[in-house]
Amino acid sequence: MWEFVNFYLIPGLVLGCIYALGALGITLTFGILRFANFAHGEVMMLGTYLALTMVWLFGLHPLLAALPAMALTALLMLGLDRAFFRPFRSAPTIISVIASFGLMLMIRSAVQVIWGTQPRPILPGVQRPQAWLDGAILLAPKHVWILLATLAIMAAIHLLLTRTRIGKAMRAVADSPELARLTGIPVETVIRATWVVAAATAVAAGVMLAIDTQVETMMGFKMLLPMFAAAILGGIGRPFGAVAGGLVIGVAEELSAYPWLGTAPLLNPAYKSGIAFAIMVAMLVWRPSGLFRGRVL
Amino acid sequence: MRRILLAGAAVLATATAGTAEVKLGSLGGVTGPIAEIVALLMEGRELAARHVNEQGGLFADGQQLTLVVGDSACDPKAAVDAATKLVNVDQVVAIVGPNCSGATLAAAQSVTIPAGVVILSESATSPAITALDDKDLVFRAAPSDAYQGIALANYILGQGVKTVALTNANDDYNAGLAAEFAKAFEAAGGKIAAHQVHEPNKANYRAEVATLGGAKADALVVFAYYGSSGIAIIRNALETGAYSKFFGADGMVNDELVNQLGVDALKDAAFTTPGADDSTGAFKAYMELAKDLKQPLGPYVPNAYDATFLLALAIEKAGSADRSKIAAALREVATPPGEVILPGEWAKAKALIAEGKDINYEGATGSLDFDAAGDVPGTYTLNTVTPDGKFAAKLLK
Structure with missing residues (x-):
């Protein structure tokens, strides 16, 4: 019983939190700018390298280093939007998609030139799990940080979207850009705010992934598929759908390897990457609007 | 011109x-x-x-x-x-x-x-x-x-470790090595308690490690490239307390392993690489x-x-x-x-x-005595991590 919680459920939740934070940015940019941003994973990776540099330069804790890295990446993202996406604002969306694909390759190559391709630790050493509830639950401190930090960021995003002017404007543009424009909402400002939120949450996801694993130049690309799957599962343009989708996919990937029948894993763990694909395809076929009634692709 | x-x-x-x-x-x-x-x-x-x-x-x-x-x-x-x-x-x-x-x-x-x-x-x-x-x-x-698999199997058995769990990355080099190792280890009286093939480049391997850990073997043998899954598997095995003793081959020998996991975590780890008897x-x-x-x-x-x-x-x-x-x-x-x-x-x-x-x-790399298949016996070195965080190589006889 506790083995199920410690080795399958908790790792699934930790992974799900990382997917959820990443999917949040994808669903927001998809909802407001109306294109699938393939560069999202690389923005996440770039921000993680910036955080790693902060750790090297100032000896900060990775979670603290994430804050300046989020700010820097958000600024960079505004510049990238100006250069790569704004010229295509009124063009067919496929052009923006292809531009994001090119941007993805460019960011990755630039990072490889600057930081090299060798994987690096952001939090060296091994954290042994600590016992909770008389030893029933084993939880490493870094996983507690990841779960708590995700909750804090979710709460902040929720407040931003429901309580602030710009947040409400973002939701309005996501619902109907034309109507929003007619009612006097400054769409460009909303778009900039969207990029800032997307970049910041992506960096948070990247740093948490790096704390759990390592920093390397392919980390963003590897996360792209599960993050897209989470966004589609939750419903495009639905921030809380993305969070729910991320958690479902993270937990489903890990639980698929649990020995539900007998002693062998239900699904050989070598195939667990397929889970996100399977969920994404199934959702697109049977319920394209996602769990939370988002936009149909 | x-x-x-x-x-x-x-x-x-x-x-x-x-x-x-x-x-x-x-x-x-x-x-x-x-x-x-x-x-x-x-x-x-x-x-x-x-x-x-x-x-x-x-x-x-x-x-x-x-x-x-x-x-x-x-x-x-x-x-x-x-x-x-x-x-x-x-x-x-x-x-x-x-x-x-x-x-x-x-x-x-x-x-x-x-x-x-x-x-x-x-x-x-x-x-x-x-x-x-x-x-x-x-x-x-x-x-x-194939000889590297035999060399590693003999070394592990020589250390008194009779039961191991085995995992390998899903590629030609690591799968071939794992198959040869398993054959040699079992032929020499050892027991492979669990064998789990894993896909490289995943964020974590806790489910794989849980399956391997359930076998309750004495050590974990990892055939992988250090960057794409080797480090992550050893990290997850240590974190979950499943294993603390590790063996592997040349794909794992890189300073980044020590850099990420630390010297303490690797004091019971050993990896073979081809080498020459100097x-x-x-x-x-x-x-x-x-x-x-x-x-x-x-x-x-x-x-x-x-x-x-x-x-x-x-x-x-x-x-x-x-x-x-x-x-x-x-x-x-x-x-x-x-x-x-x-x-x-x-x-x-x-x-x-x-x-x-x-x-x-007699060549620089060994005796070069060809067997029936035209192969030469290998000379292998064993790489362990020293207290100052470097790999030290010792010839396996």
Whole structure:
């Protein structure tokens, strides 16, 4: 019983939190700018390298280093939007998609030139799990940080979207850009705010992934598929759908390897990457609007 | 420019026409993914050819040994093209190379075995080459990964560890190594309590580690590349407390492993890599001769020297540039009985062969005694992490 919680459920939740934070940015940019941003994973990776540099330069804790890295990446993202996406604002969306694909390759190559391709630790050493509830639950401190930090960021995003002017404007543009424009909402400002939120949450996801694993130049690309799957599962343009989708996919990937029948894993763990694909395809076929009634692709 | 080239070619043509030559194919991945490694080992081949030519050349009339380079590009298709040219156009006696296992298999099956030409690769390590139906025409101067599996299995059992859990990354190199290791470990009385193939490049391997941990073995054997899954698996195994003792092979030996996991976590870890016994006279002789090379001990550079020198000895032993006699002659000069020949001792070997005596070449990388499949036994070193965070290598006897 506790083995199920410690080795399958908790790792699934930790992974799900990382997917959820990443999917949040994808669903927001998809909802407001109306294109699938393939560069999202690389923005996440770039921000993680910036955080790693902060750790090297100032000896900060990775979670603290994430804050300046989020700010820097958000600024960079505004510049990238100006250069790569704004010229295509009124063009067919496929052009923006292809531009994001090119941007993805460019960011990755630039990072490889600057930081090299060798994987690096952001939090060296091994954290042994600590016992909770008389030893029933084993939880490493870094996983507690990841779960708590995700909750804090979710709460902040929720407040931003429901309580602030710009947040409400973002939701309005996501619902109907034309109507929003007619009612006097400054769409460009909303778009900039969207990029800032997307970049910041992506960096948070990247740093948490790096704390759990390592920093390397392919980390963003590897996360792209599960993050897209989470966004589609939750419903495009639905921030809380993305969070729910991320958690479902993270937990489903890990639980698929649990020995539900007998002693062998239900699904050989070598195939667990397929889970996100399977969920994404199934959702697109049977319920394209996602769990939370988002936009149909 | 063109005129200069033509003039140069004409000069070369007259120069080579003056002295008779024996052509030896030198096939390697000159371009492609391992071009840097091949550039270094090509120097090893050229050094061996130079030693032959400086000490009297081949046969009684002192013919020059010429290396004809072909580019196999570490690619099966390119290897077939380049081997075809060497065999049919250049009419080489035998071929040293190619470098990559895939290229070697393709060149051997499509070109050299049907043509009856011996190839001797200094760097192809796939166990699949052993099983090739090669009419005794395919040899290697680098140990098959099968031997690495045996070396590691014996070491682990020697440490008193009888039950292990095994995991390997889902690629040709690591899967081949894992299969050989499992066979050797079980044949020697050990028990593989669990075997889990994993997909590289995943964020975490806790589910895999949980499955492996459920087997309650004494140690975890990991065959993977350190960057794509090796470090993550050891980290997850330590974090979940599933295992604290680890074994593995050359794909894991990189400073980044220590950098990420720390010295304490790896005090019970050991990894094998191919190595050379640096206490032998042959090794010392090679180091003295090769000191001008950029990297005398670069990957497979000593093997390249040994492979080229051995083929030259085989041609000398055969007595003529006759392709069909090379395989038998190669076995005679490489294996006991016979007077021991060390790297660089061409004049001595030539004299002994002229007297009709047996010789036995001992190379920088080992005895080079070919078995029935044309493979050589491996010399492996064991790499452990020292308290100051470096890998220390110790020869496995």
